[in-house]
Amino acid sequence: DTAVSQTPKYLVTQMGNDKSIKCEQNLGHDTMYWYKQDSKKFLKIMFSYNNKELIINETVPNRFSPKSPDKAHLNLHINSLELGDSAVYFCASSQTGSGNQPQHFGDGTRLSIL
Amino acid sequence: AQTVTQSQPEMSVQEAETVTLSCTYDTSESDYYLFWYKQPPSRQMILVIRQEAYKQQNATENRFSVNFQKAAKSFSLKISDSQLGDAAMYFCAYIENSGYALNFGKGTSLLVTP
Numbered sequence: 001d002t003a004v005s006q007t008p009k010y011l012v013t014q015m016g017n018d019k020s021i022k023c024e025q026n027l028g029h030d031t032m033y034w035y036k037q038d039s040k041k042f043l044k045i046m047f048s049y050n051n052k053e054l055i056i057n058e059t060v061p062n063r064f065s066p067k068s069p070d071k072a073h074l075n076l077h078i079n080s081l082e083l084g085d086s087a088v089y090f091c092a093s094s095q096t097g098s099g100n101q102p103q104h105f106g107d108g109t110r111l112s113i114l
Numbered sequence: 115a116q117t118v119t120q121s122q123p124e125m126s127v128q129e130a131e132t133v134t135l136s137c138t139y140d141t142s143e144s145d146y147y148l149f150w151y152k153q154p155p156s157r158q159m160i161l162v163i164r165q166e167a168y169k170q171q172n173a174t175e176n177r178f179s180v181n182f183q184k185a186a187k188s189f190s191l192k193i194s195d196s197q198l199g200d201a202a203m204y205f206c207a208y209i210e211n212s213g214y215a216l217n218f219g220k221g222t223s224l225l226v227t228p
Contacts, residue, residue: 048215
């Protein structure tokens with residue numbers, strides 16, 4: 001059983017398109033996250049949600065819109081894709097947002113913009 | 115803002131030998147947590163070990179141990195009896211107790227040679 005699952009694993013699309021990445025966790029966690037890993041492998045937080053409420057929006061362009069329909073899901077919708085959006089996007093979850101709760105990561109979605 | 119520095123972009127170790135990966139961090143907080151994550155070529159983010167700042171005792175998980183020096187803000191990872199499967203990117207990460215976002219270092223690529 002996959003704890004944090006993301007779909008799709010790979011996404012290739014053209015500049016200007018709109019795309020979504022889905023994330024689901026079956027761990028019963030309250031908090032979910034999106035991280036971006038750039039071409040140099042640097043990982044940076046994008047969003048944190050706790051019980052469907054946005055906690056952190058880390059200076060992400062408003063072309064990125066997370067949606068949390070329930071505690072188990074946190075989807076990422078990206079409008080008007082740009083070349084710089086090419087990256088690996090990781091979803092993660094933790095029991096709570098407290099630092100003492102380890103974050104469990106999905107396998108990532110590699111987004112390639114042509 | 116908290117920063118995490120991994121000064122070794124690449125390290126190499128022979129099978130069965132021991133290697134130490136360095137990490138320093140900057141914070142004014144007293145209550146926080148530190149983690150090492152492993153990212154193999156498969157792209158998964160795997161939690162290796164974690165350390166609570168309030169604990170003086172260094173964390174250990176099988177062949178993995180840390181040297182946590184709170185005053186020096188240093189958190190190094192020691193891998194003993196290195197195995198080929200240890201080859202991966204290793205990320206040091208910091209999070210405050212109030213949480214909600216891991217701050218990652220830029221990673222160290224570990225090569226294990228037979």
